[in-house]
Amino acid sequence: MTYTHEAGTLHAEAGHRRRPPWLQVPDDVNALVPILWPATVNRGDDGVVRIAGIDVQALAAEFGTPAYVVDELDFRSRARAFRDAFTGAFGEAEVFYAGKAFLCTEVARWVASEGLGLDVCSGGELATALRAGFPAERIGLHGNNKSVAELSRALDAGVGRIIVDSFDEISRLTTLAAERDVRARVMIRTTVGVEAHTHEYIATAHEDQKFGFSIAGGAAAQAVRRILAEPSLELIGLHSHIGSQIYDTSGFEVAARRVLGLQAEIRDEHGIELPELDLGGGFGIAYTSQDDPQPPEELAAGMAVIVEHECAAYGLSVPRLSIEPGRAIVGPSTFTLYEVGTVKAVELDGGAVRRYVSVDGGMTDNIRTALYDADYSCTLASRRSDAEAVLARVVGKHCESGDIIVKDEFLPADVGPGDLIAVPGTGAYCRSMASTYNHVPRPPVIAVRDGAARVIMRRETEDDLLALDVG
Ligand SMILES: Cc1ncc(COP(=O)(O)O)c(C=O)c1O
Numbered sequence: 001m002t003y004t005h006e007a008g009t010l011h012a013e014a015g016h017r018r019r020p021p022w023l024q025v026p027d028d029v030n031a032l033v034p035i036l037w038p039a040t041v042n043r044g045d046d047g048v049v050r051i052a053g054i055d056v057q058a059l060a061a062e063f064g065t066p067a068y069v070v071d072e073l074d075f076r077s078r079a080r081a082f083r084d085a086f087t088g089a090f091g092e093a094e095v096f097y098a099g100k101a102f103l104c105t106e107v108a109r110w111v112a113s114e115g116l117g118l119d120v121c122s123g124g125e126l127a128t129a130l131r132a133g134f135p136a137e138r139i140g141l142h143g144n145n146k147s148v149a150e151l152s153r154a155l156d157a158g159v160g161r162i163i164v165d166s167f168d169e170i171s172r173l174t175t176l177a178a179e180r181d182v183r184a185r186v187m188i189r190t191t192v193g194v195e196a197h198t199h200e201y202i203a204t205a206h207e208d209q210k211f212g213f214s215i216a217g218g219a220a221a222q223a224v225r226r227i228l229a230e231p232s233l234e235l236i237g238l239h240s241h242i243g244s245q246i247y248d249t250s251g252f253e254v255a256a257r258r259v260l261g262l263q264a265e266i267r268d269e270h271g272i273e274l275p276e277l278d279l280g281g282g283f284g285i286a287y288t289s290q291d292d293p294q295p296p297e298e299l300a301a302g303m304a305v306i307v308e309h310e311c312a313a314y315g316l317s318v319p320r321l322s323i324e325p326g327r328a329i330v331g332p333s334t335f336t337l338y339e340v341g342t343v344k345a346v347e348l349d350g351g352a353v354r355r356y357v358s359v360d361g362g363m364t365d366n367i368r369t370a371l372y373d374a375d376y377s378c379t380l381a382s383r384r385s386d387a388e389a390v391l392a393r394v395v396g397k398h399c400e401s402g403d404i405i406v407k408d409e410f411l412p413a414d415v416g417p418g419d420l421i422a423v424p425g426t427g428a429y430c431r432s433m434a435s436t437y438n439h440v441p442r443p444p445v446i447a448v449r450d451g452a453a454r455v456i457m458r459r460e461t462e463d464d465l466l467a468l469d470v471g
């Protein structure tokens with residue numbers, strides 16, 4: 001590499017000016033920003049990052065890299081915090097962990113033992129929950145295109161609620177429930193027409209998208225009529241999910257107002273008040289030092305005020321509330337550990353230099369940067385460094401120039417092959433959205449707790465990949 005220290009300093013200064021406005025030059029490039037990491041993460045006296053008392057060198061030596069490392073007690077305490085905050089604020093409330101964020105049988109058991117329900121949205125997630133022995137009556141099934149097989153399995157297992165999303169599904173479910181001589185407990189997924197302040201691909205309550213029945217267009221009221229007329233369906237409530245990675249409670253306020261407006265119309269037309277109300281998930285987490293998410297107690301207190309106020313305005317009693325957080329429970333509990341393979345100093349216009357730090361994973365284990373332009377942070381985890389902080393981009397090993405994990409971060413200038421990099425906040429929608437592009441096997445999930453580490457989802461192997469190839 002032709003990057004001299006002297007030139008590096010000059011270039012680094014130019015690089016500082018090329019950083020995105022939110023990215024601060026760190027006073028100490030070794031410091032860990034607490035909001036981004038599980039509480040048990042710290043840098044030991046030897047400079048190595050530890051989680052639950054285990055250093056990342058030991059984790060890499062035993063389990064290899066890349067690997068997702070999840071702090072079990074952190075996950076459990078976030079799950080409990082949501083449960084306690086919402087039962088505290090509403091008296092009675094239910095928290096369904098959204099398994100799409102990350103699910104395996106062990107995590108399903110953590111969720112069950114913390115007293116939460118589970119939101120699944122496919123046959124595969126349902127199968128995982130059932131294999132874990134998750135109580136079926138505490139499972140909710142979502143999906144805009146549930147198959148006959150998925151609905152049948154849900155009915156046979158006795159899931160507690162099916163959130164219906166289309167008129168076709170209502171017909172399908174009516175037939176399947178009648179054939180089994182059961183009464184399916186259903187909620188209606190409504191579209192409330194809210195433009196949530198998040199990336200357009202993860203907003204789900206504006207009118208022009210695939211989910212739900214529109215309240216404004218009258219489809220939701222029509223779905224209520226259809227379901228109430230079917231003896232094999234029991235309508236237990238209305239559901240709204242406005243999107244994901246949302247910090248601003250104003251979207252929930254509008255959603256609650258519109259859904260409860262429908263609840264009032266139902267009372268006026270049919271003489272009933274539906275007993276349950278689900279306001280979905282979507283609570284944002286910190287991915288960088290600039291993010292400042294609300295803690296569950298504040299969210300719960302804010303939502304209680306909103307729901308009580310709207311119910312009072314419509315003269316309704318407060319329904320039993322449920323929510324479906326996924327990201328906010330599992331996201332911050334996990335980091336991904338990578339090993340650096342190559343480093344390039346790339347000269348940009350104006351003489352600035354950006355360090356391209358290539359690691360042994362990439363867009364197959366974290367597609368969020370490429371898909372949503374998401375921001376992440378990272379740290380040199382295997383040692384402390386006294387080198388200056390330089391602007392770096394952490395990239396993967398795949399055949400795409402968009403294969404970026406961390407777009408912009410300050411890393412020590414001496415980061416090089418063999419170093420370990422940890423990227424926090426990767427518990428949600430990373431392993432669950434992982435792919436095998438370029439035939440790169442998917443990383444394992446390692447759970448740590450009280451100084452012990454174990455595999456809860458093993459690393460995929462080349463044999464796993466080739467097992468599907470029957471040619
Ligand atoms: C219906 C539903 N509920 C819950 C969630 C969980 O969202 P999050 O992980 O952002 O809390 C999602 C995903 O956006 C969803 O579609």
Ligand SMILES: N[C@@H](CCCC[NH3+])C(=O)O
Binds near residue numbers: 100
């Ligand atoms: N997968 C998305 C969120 C969508 C969640 C499901 N509706 C993310 O990574 O942020």
